[in-house]
Amino acid sequence: MPNIASVLKSEIQRVARKELRSETQQLKKTVGQYRSQIAQLKRRLQVLEQQVRRQSRGGGRAAAAAEPQDEDSGPSLRFSAKGLATQRKRLGLSAASVAKILGVSALSVYKWESGKTRPRARQLEAIASLRKMGKREAQARLEG
Secondary structure, X not given: OOOHHHHHXXXXXXXXXXXXXXXXXXXXXXXXXXHHHHHHHXXXXXXXXXXXXXXXXXHHHHHHHHHHHHHHHOOOOOOOHHHHHHHHHHXXXXXXXXXXXXXXXXXXXXXXXXXXXXXXXXXXHHHHHHHOOOHHHHHHHHHO
């Protein structure tokens, strides 16, 4: 007949091993996830570095081409989502009507007014012209 102390000791060891096994399983799973994230970030970094190298090679030409465009555009245009909504209401137009005048989709106008996105430079110029427009001219553009 085995000694109760040795039976108790072996049972404690067995339970401890089982507990450690479950803890290490969770750690192994997390380490695996971290490793895959690190690998993904390394791949992304490599792609970005390649893009930077390509940009730096052709950077002289791109920078020279960009300067005259900045001079032609004149002063920089500001954009305010709240201002666009106010302007639209002042003209008494719907978002779809404003979109038709600006040559964009109604969803774009909605997203600009809600502040989810910002218009591009070309669209900012159209919005600036909208500011100078009156109700009659806006209706004429819609009909024309």
